[in-house]
Amino acid sequence: MSTSVLVIIPAGSKATKGLPSGRASGRKKKKHCHKKGYHNWSLQKADLCSGMKAFKWCDYDDDEKTERPPTCLPDGPPVEAQCDLLVGCDGAFSSVRRQLMRYATMDFSQTFIKHNYIELNIPPTTSGEFAMEPNFLHIWPRNTFMMIALPNTDHSFTCTLFMPATEFEKITTDEQVLDFFQKFFPDSIPLIGIDALKKQFFLIPAQALMMIKCSQYHASETMVLMGDAAHAMVPFFGQGMNAGFEDCLVFDELMDRFHNNFARVLPEYSILRVPDGQVITDLAMYNYMEMRAHINSPWFHFRRFVDNTLHRIMPNTFIPLYTMHKPSLSIPQAHSSLSFYPTHL
Numbered sequence: 001m002s003t004s005v006l007v008i009i010p011a012g013s014k015a016t017k018g019l020p021s022g023r024a025s026g027r028k029k030k031k032h033c034h035k036k037g038y039h040n041w042s043l044q045k046a047d048l049c050s051g052m053k054a055f056k057w058c059d060y061d062d063d064e065k066t067e068r069p070p071t072c073l074p075d076g077p078p079v080e081a082q083c084d085l086l087v088g089c090d091g092a093f094s095s096v097r098r099q100l101m102r103y104a105t106m107d108f109s110q111t112f113i114k115h116n117y118i119e120l121n122i123p124p125t126t127s128g129e130f131a132m133e134p135n136f137l138h139i140w141p142r143n144t145f146m147m148i149a150l151p152n153t154d155h156s157f158t159c160t161l162f163m164p165a166t167e168f169e170k171i172t173t174d175e176q177v178l179d180f181f182q183k184f185f186p187d188s189i190p191l192i193g194i195d196a197l198k199k200q201f202f203l204i205p206a207q208a209l210m211m212i213k214c215s216q217y218h219a220s221e222t223m224v225l226m227g228d229a230a231h232a233m234v235p236f237f238g239q240g241m242n243a244g245f246e247d248c249l250v251f252d253e254l255m256d257r258f259h260n261n262f263a264r265v266l267p268e269y270s271i272l273r274v275p276d277g278q279v280i281t282d283l284a285m286y287n288y289m290e291m292r293a294h295i296n297s298p299w300f301h302f303r304r305f306v307d308n309t310l311h312r313i314m315p316n317t318f319i320p321l322y323t324m325h326k327p328s329l330s331i332p333q334a335h336s337s338l339s340f341y342p343t344h345l
């Protein structure tokens with residue numbers, strides 16, 4: 001028996017071959033899987049009963065920097081396609097999830113935080129070095145808002161300014177940008193550069209941040225969600241991408257365990273991944289609070305001291321969140337520590 005999997009190539013991606021398939025070569029030996037890639041085709045409708053999926057071609061902008069939303073051609077007829085499994089890894093505003101919710105009896109929540117974000121760039125020095133110490137997380141906490149800087153492999157830094165949308169709206173001119181930075185982040189101005197700062201601040205509108213929770217990641221045996229489509233989170237725990245990768249890993253293991261039987265794989269995938277998706281979104285939201293405000297508070301530093309002391313005494317029993325905060329984090333590990341941290345925000 002052969003299976004068809006439909007992969008919608010994300011906007012901006014030039015990859016029309018080498019479609020993601022986990023351990024594809026191994027899989028091919030066990031079962032034929034016909035994959036078909038559609039570049040820039042946006043899902044409009046999915047019919048679970050007939051298996052028919054309807055797509056429209058979208059004019060995505062090649063220049064990712066403008067982040068122009070896709071414009072679907074209004075008059076073009078939808079293209080219909082059949083497949084056995086539709087994998088929705090189409091991000092926080094997932095179209096696949098919207099279709100899936102017509103069939104799955106699932107709870108869904110979408111929570112925006114009041115902070116938006118913009119990204120700025122600190123280039124390397126003229127000699128090509130990092131302009132700041134690279135082995136630290138640079139944070140400028142300012143209680144109701146904050147800026148962070150993370151190093152890139154080209155020796156630049158990406159600065160992300162998180163601030164309430166209402167505050168972003170107040171800054172509309174170059175002069176106001178400079179005044180704001182002179183008041184709150186004066187040391188960053190020479191690093192970014194005055195002209196670059198004024199240009200980058202208005203390059204794209206400040207982006208919203210949100211948390212998505214679903215009580216189920218599949219419908220029937222034909223649709224499944226992965227990554228942000230299933231569990232978008234605020235970015236303050238640095239685990240969104242990792243959680244998506246872990247989805248793929250778990251799905252791949254289940255395909256092996258249940259011999260590629262979607263009817264068994266998909267429900268089991270939801271059982272395993274939903275609790276993990278929920279806990280990691282909560283932890284990310286907790287870190288949002290902590291990084292923004294607590295870092296300036298003596299109580300925060302005292303609790304960090306207690307955390308570290310307990311970890312030294314009981315290294316396998318008590319693991320502080322920051323110690324877990326690394327790419328090798330297994331999300332279930334986080335469950336055991338969640339009770340130590342307030343996540344009712």
Ligand SMILES: Cc1cc2nc3c(=O)[nH]c(=O)nc-3n(C[C@H](O)[C@H](O)[C@H](O)COP(=O)(O)OP(=O)(O)OC[C@H]3O[C@@H](n4cnc5c(N)ncnc54)[C@H](O)[C@@H]3O)c2cc1C
Binds near residue numbers: 040090226235241
């Ligand atoms: C400021 C910020 C900082 C972050 N930092 C980190 C970090 O340090 N570590 C970490 O692990 N994670 C981080 N994340 C989170 C990480 O970026 C996301 O979790 C990750 O990108 C999710 O990947 P995804 O493939 O599920 O979704 P996305 O990256 O959103 O990709 C979805 C793709 O689907 C396409 N698409 C959408 N709709 C359709 C459609 N109808 N048809 C066809 N294509 C469609 C989109 O164009 C897009 O290319 C951060 C996020 C933000 C906002």
